[in-house]
Amino acid sequence: KSTFLELIMGNEVQDSGKINRGDTVVMGYYTQEGMNFKPGLKVIEVLQEVAEVITLSDGKKITASQMLNRFLFPPAVQHQKVDKLSGGEKRRLHLLRVLMLNPNFLILDEPTNDLDLETLDRLEEFLEEYMGCLILVSHDRYFLDKLADHLFVFEGGGVIKDFIGTYSELRVRQMEMEATIKNEASIQKQTQQMQQPARTVNREKRLSYKERLEYEGLEKEIEQLELEKKNLEKELNAGGDDYATLTRISERIGQLMTEIDLKTNRWLELDELNT
Numbered sequence: 001k002s003t004f005l006e007l008i009m010g011n012e013v014q015d016s017g018k019i020n021r022g023d024t025v026v027m028g029y030y031t032q033e034g035m036n037f038k039p040g041l042k043v044i045e046v047l048q049e050v051a052e053v054i055t056l057s058d059g060k061k062i063t064a065s066q067m068l069n070r071f072l073f074p075p076a077v078q079h080q081k082v083d084k085l086s087g088g089e090k091r092r093l094h095l096l097r098v099l100m101l102n103p104n105f106l107i108l109d110e111p112t113n114d115l116d117l118e119t120l121d122r123l124e125e126f127l128e129e130y131m132g133c134l135i136l137v138s139h140d141r142y143f144l145d146k147l148a149d150h151l152f153v154f155e156g157g158g159v160i161k162d163f164i165g166t167y168s169e170l171r172v173r174q175m176e177m178e179a180t181i182k183n184e185a186s187i188q189k190q191t192q193q194m195q196q197p198a199r200t201v202n203r204e205k206r207l208s209y210k211e212r213l214e215y216e217g218l219e220k221e222i223e224q225l226e227l228e229k230k231n232l233e234k235e236l237n238a239g240g241d242d243y244a245t246l247t248r249i250s251e252r253i254g255q256l257m258t259e260i261d262l263k264t265n266r267w268l269e270l271d272e273l274n275t
Helices: 001-007 044-047 066-071 087-100 115-128 139-146 167-195 209-237 244-275
Strands: 026-031 054-057 059-061 105-109 134-136 149-155 161-165
Touching: 001 026, 001 105, 001 134, 026 087, 044 066, 044 087, 059 066, 087 115, 105 161, 115 139, 134 139, 139 167, 149 167, 167 244, 209 244
Parallel strands: 026 105, 105 134
Antiparallel strands: 054 059, 149 161
């Protein structure tokens, strides 16, 4: 992830290929490392070094002082020395310096690790109005779902998959795939067991009383399982923000698929004896 971001910024040289950057692209990069401020600078001077005034995407102009005030630096603090700020305030000031560049391509690397909740709320409000390209790296699922609708999924070994949708939608898709894989493995195992010579059906054998009761009940059981699966799929497709509930539903669907296949195979086996 870090190498990917550094390549985009031009801070590292790629082993092969070419990175094309448009002439009008203005990059802004908020890093986890923070930045070293010049000794003796006032808070407002850190932003004024970049710009006195910027024009936002909606055409509104905002001064360095207004930007500071918006992100919890009141006028009294703006003229204090940076050296007196706390670690959290310095990280917030670093973020504002990046935003004051007025970039149309903004990279935020793990902002939820360093910034307090109130600052994140202000940042979220700012980014919802932001019209440029945003690359956001975060472990905060809520933050991602609010701001990102297109994901780069790093699978390791240099493999990056493109996914259109939110992180929650990605997790639902992944859980469905995991349930399908488990179900297919279970069916394969069951099929292999049924194909073993020792389990070859004796066509002269007839259903016992117990097997007949089982045979007659299986069709109804399968029907009930199919109905439960259909209802859960509707609930899953409706989405929602409760990750635990979505996980439980997805796992239950996987269990139902396995049960339905096993019971169907058993019904077919008994049906063959019944003919």
